[in-house]
Amino acid sequence: MKNLVMVLCLIGLSINAYAQQALTKELIEQYIKSTDLITPIMAANPALDKQLDDMMMLDAAEIINKLKSTGVYSKVESVVTSAGFDDVEQYLDTSFRIMGAIFNSQLQQLPEGMTLDSYLEQMKGQIKMMKAQGMPQNVISEMEKSISEQLKNMEFMKKAAANVSEDDVKFVSEHLDWLMQLLPSEDESMENHLEGY
Numbered sequence: 001m002k003n004l005v006m007v008l009c010l011i012g013l014s015i016n017a018y019a020q021q022a023l024t025k026e027l028i029e030q031y032i033k034s035t036d037l038i039t040p041i042m043a044a045n046p047a048l049d050k051q052l053d054d055m056m057m058l059d060a061a062e063i064i065n066k067l068k069s070t071g072v073y074s075k076v077e078s079v080v081t082s083a084g085f086d087d088v089e090q091y092l093d094t095s096f097r098i099m100g101a102i103f104n105s106q107l108q109q110l111p112e113g114m115t116l117d118s119y120l121e122q123m124k125g126q127i128k129m130m131k132a133q134g135m136p137q138n139v140i141s142e143m144e145k146s147i148s149e150q151l152k153n154m155e156f157m158k159k160a161a162a163n164v165s166e167d168d169v170k171f172v173s174e175h176l177d178w179l180m181q182l183l184p185s186e187d188e189s190m191e192n193h194l195e196g197y
Contacts, residue, residue: 022167023097025175031094032182034083041075048072064088100164101172102179103157108169116158123147 021027042048048070067073073088080091107116127147130140172179 022165023094023101023171025178027094028098028179028182030084031091031098034080034085034091035095037079037083038076041072041079045070045072096160097164097168098172098179099157100160101168102176104161104164104169105173105176107161108173116154120151120154123151 048066051066051070064073067076076091077088080088083091085091085094110116124147127140127144130143
């Protein structure tokens with residue numbers, strides 16, 4: 001489910017961080033195992049998927065209420081506690097930490113002098129250039145929609161990356177290839193956001 005990881009990251013971002021040890025392979029495998037079991041639960045609830053289409057505009061309480069209102073929360077809770085997490089919040093916090101550390105690690109690999117802010121400005125400049133060149137409005141509208149979605153996602157990930165611990169970033173940087181092989185394919189979209197650099 002394309003929205004699952006971002007939903008979990010968003011909730012994790014809004015929850016106070018636990019007093020925690022650095023990420024480990026065991027903890028990440030525990031998270032992946034839980035996510036693999038949660039994915040079909042979420043996929044079986046298309047109404048919830050639709051409600052979470054614009055999840056970055058919701059706060060954690062609203063998302064949790066949506067999970068509860070569709071009967072998904074209790075199922076998710078059962079999965080994560082069976083996998084060894086204390087509760088859903090700890091699972092969500094782990095999700096946020098993993099995704100934030102991945103993005104932070106990727107940001108550190110940008111060419112010297114290149115920043116996420118400069119990339120975001122470059123994307124905005126593309127629309128201005130298209131308008132100045134007299135491109136058809138339908139092409140400009142499609143590009144604006146695509147860039148707007150990318151900007152929203154990247155701003156979210158920028159915030160996530162800023163709130164991750166140095167220990168988590170260090171672990172992910174040292175194990176990034178291993179980690180990217182474990183994550184569902186939709187998580188690779190984070191790498192794709194940076195391909196324009």
